[in-house]
Structures are given as C-alpha cells and as structure tokens.
Amino acid sequence: xxxxxRFDPAFRDDLAALLSWRRDVRRFRxxxxxxxxxxxxxxxxxxxxxxxxxxxxxxxxxxxxxLREALTRHVDGEVARAGEAMPGPERRAAYAxxxxxxxxxxxxxxxxxxxxxxxxxxxxxxxxxxxxxxxSVVMAIHTxxxxxxxxxxxxxxxxxxxxxxxxxxxxxxxxxxFIALLCLGEPEEPHLVxxxxxxxxxxxxxxSTHVSER
Amino acid sequence: xxxxxRFDPAFRDDLAALLSWRRDVRRFRxxxxxxxxxxxxxxxxxxxxxxxxxxxxxxxxxxxxxLREALTRHVDGEVARAGEAMPGPERRAAYAxxxxxxxxxxxxxxxxxxxxxxxxxxxxxxxxxxxxxxxSVVMAIHTxxxxxxxxxxxxxxxxxxxxxxxxxxxxxxxxxxFIALLCLGEPEEPHLVxxxxxxxxxxxxxxSTHVSER
Numbered sequence: 001x002x003x004x005x006r007f008d009p010a011f012r013d014d015l016a017a018l019l020s021w022r023r024d025v026r027r028f029r030x031x032x033x034x035x036x037x038x039x040x041x042x043x044x045x046x047x048x049x050x051x052x053x054x055x056x057x058x059x060x061x062x063x064x065x066x067l068r069e070a071l072t073r074h075v076d077g078e079v080a081r082a083g084e085a086m087p088g089p090e091r092r093a094a095y096a097x098x099x100x101x102x103x104x105x106x107x108x109x110x111x112x113x114x115x116x117x118x119x120x121x122x123x124x125x126x127x128x129x130x131x132x133x134x135x136s137v138v139m140a141i142h143t144x145x146x147x148x149x150x151x152x153x154x155x156x157x158x159x160x161x162x163x164x165x166x167x168x169x170x171x172x173x174x175x176x177x178f179i180a181l182l183c184l185g186e187p188e189e190p191h192l193v194x195x196x197x198x199x200x201x202x203x204x205x206x207x208s209t210h211v212s213e214r
Numbered sequence: 215x216x217x218x219x220r221f222d223p224a225f226r227d228d229l230a231a232l233l234s235w236r237r238d239v240r241r242f243r244x245x246x247x248x249x250x251x252x253x254x255x256x257x258x259x260x261x262x263x264x265x266x267x268x269x270x271x272x273x274x275x276x277x278x279x280x281l282r283e284a285l286t287r288h289v290d291g292e293v294a295r296a297g298e299a300m301p302g303p304e305r306r307a308a309y310a311x312x313x314x315x316x317x318x319x320x321x322x323x324x325x326x327x328x329x330x331x332x333x334x335x336x337x338x339x340x341x342x343x344x345x346x347x348x349x350s351v352v353m354a355i356h357t358x359x360x361x362x363x364x365x366x367x368x369x370x371x372x373x374x375x376x377x378x379x380x381x382x383x384x385x386x387x388x389x390x391x392f393i394a395l396l397c398l399g400e401p402e403e404p405h406l407v408x409x410x411x412x413x414x415x416x417x418x419x420x421x422s423t424h425v426s427e428r
Contacts, residue, residue: 015361015364042425049236052416058424060426095338124410124416128374135393143233147226152221192218196267205269210272213275
C-alpha cells in the first residue's frame, strides 16, 4: 500500500513561491525544451481534475514551421484588431507597448483542445453545466504551467485567436473546441510582478474585496 | 530586490505527489476549517493567472444554514434527475452507488462566480474568447484546491446544479456567472486513486493517447 504524502511547511512555502512567481511568459530564450521534459509535462497535465473523470484534454504539438508561422500571422492580426477597438488614445498607446505572445520564437508551441464529443466519463457531472468539460482542460493547462515553472520553464497562454481559424489550420476533429495556444521555454527573466502590471496595464487588486458572505 | 526562487528536485517530487493525491473529496470529517486558513486559501487562489489581469473571481462563503440546506436540496434534485437520464440499468445502478457531493456536512461551503461585467483589465485578451474570463476563475479554484491539499485539506467541486437557481438563492449581481460550489474540510481518508475509478465508474486513461503532432 502506498502511504499518503505529508506536506511540510517548507513545501508549502515553496508552493506559495511557485504560485507567486508563476507569470505568463512572452519572452523566451532560444534553448529547446528536451523531449523527455515535454513528455513529463504533458503527463503531469493529465493529473488534473476532470468532470466525471472524462479527461477531455487533447494536446497538439505544433512542430511544422509553416504551421507555426500561419498561427503567428493569425494571432498578430487579431492582436492588431483588438488594439483598434481599445477605447481612447491612452489605452491604445498602452496596448501598443505590450508584448502579448512569444509564438514566433518560443522553443515549443502546443495547441490545446477540449473533446466535447468524448464518451469517457459517461457525461457525469456535465448535465447541467457542459462547460465543466472545457474547465477540466483549463485545469490541465494550469497543472502543466505550474509543473513547468517548478522546472525553471515559463509558459505563455495565447488567447487572442479565432477558435475556428486555429481549428482549421491544425485540422483537428470538428468536436474539438479550441482552448489555448501555449508557448513554452526558458523565460528571458524571472519576475514576481505580472508583465501587465510592470507595463502599467493592470495592477493586482486587494483580493479581500472579492470575498463576501451569505 | 527579491531573488527568484530556485525549486529543487525534492520540491518537484512533492509537487508531483500533490498533483497525484489531490482528489475530488465528497466525504469530510466534521472539524471546522480555521478562519485564518480560509483567508489564506482565498488569498492564494487569487495568485492564479487571469486574462488581462482581470481577476474576475468572486467568492461567496455560504454561512447561513438555511442557504446551505436549500443548495443541498437543489443539488440532490439535479443529481437524481441526471441519474434518470443515464442510459441503461447498468450505468444507472453504478450511478446510484456514487456519492457526488458533501454539501450537507462539509465544514465550509464556498460558491464561486465570474464577474463578466468587470472592467478590470480593459478586456485585454478576451476579445475573441470571452470564456477566458471564466477560465481564469477555474484556475483560481484549482489554485485554492492545491493549496488546500498541501495543508491536508480536501476540496470537492460540485457542478451538478442549475446556475440560475444557485445565482437566485445566493442573490448575487446578475452579471456574475456561476462557476462552482466548493466543499472544503478534512477528508475522511486520503486516496491516490480517484473515487470514480475506485467505484468502477471511469478509470484514468493512458495519457499518451491524448497527444498528437502537426
């Protein structure tokens, strides 16, 4: 029988540091991520919770240079489009100063989908809220993210993309919902403060304002 | 200047154990969760990533016994309804043997919402995929979950509920989307294998089948 682990205060402190220093990374060093590390991260991701144990996550490693270029071009277009929609010259200038993804140079790019047609798990827990399948995939990504950071790697989640375009470019089954493009690699610099805060876009709020009672 | 943490192999092993032993918990011991622990968990949750740093998570602690009872009654009704829709007598019998939530006896119940009307973050990153706001809240819940487990506490995510009923019962602003009811407390027993697997509902799959390349 495997004994359950006991987590000590030193581990909890390190876990708190991991959460605090996680960051969304958009600037990567060029060193490739070793194949066994990629495999380890993708395996760890699948320890995430999933509704009814449906495990609906589908990971697609983008290995073709042409595909990566097409994805980058698409995202750059959507980034520009979202910029034009920003209200007022001040927000527009702040937006233009942001770097929003590292798709063009991250050592590894992984597209993540949710298989909404999966029969695994028998639909348990998803009757009233089918979005819980997508949410399971989100927790798999978050698990990968934390595991990567614990190995000194950075991850960036790119969401400024049109799902139908990514789905068409990557030619995945029609029931696969697009969730994220992930950039992975060694970060140029570690940071405690989010890039959006450092660049003056949006600071972290006092969390207590988001808690109430009934 | 704060130096970035260096995570060592012992920490990574413990993190892997944390992910492996996380579990969705439905059976709790009666001891209350200390107030400072609840506060610490809710603060840790808000270290999660959020789209455009929008921090759209809203936590509502359910303190009223009457409200908890109404929520439990509602969820029990939805659990029964989902059971009737299960295909065939075998799946129905397996479903009937499952315990799907600990709302009636968990020491702490927290409802979680996503404020879809928030202006924090200026809409950055959510233009093409507004669901990324909800997904940020999901990662906050996952962060709370892991932090709780590192303290020996268990969490259960209840999703068999009608969002409009929970929203009405808890009387939250109309723009708050319901994400989850969380049960929190000391688990009756730690487990390495998911309850749904132990009870024969759905086993964990070989994760490599969920990875492909393009």
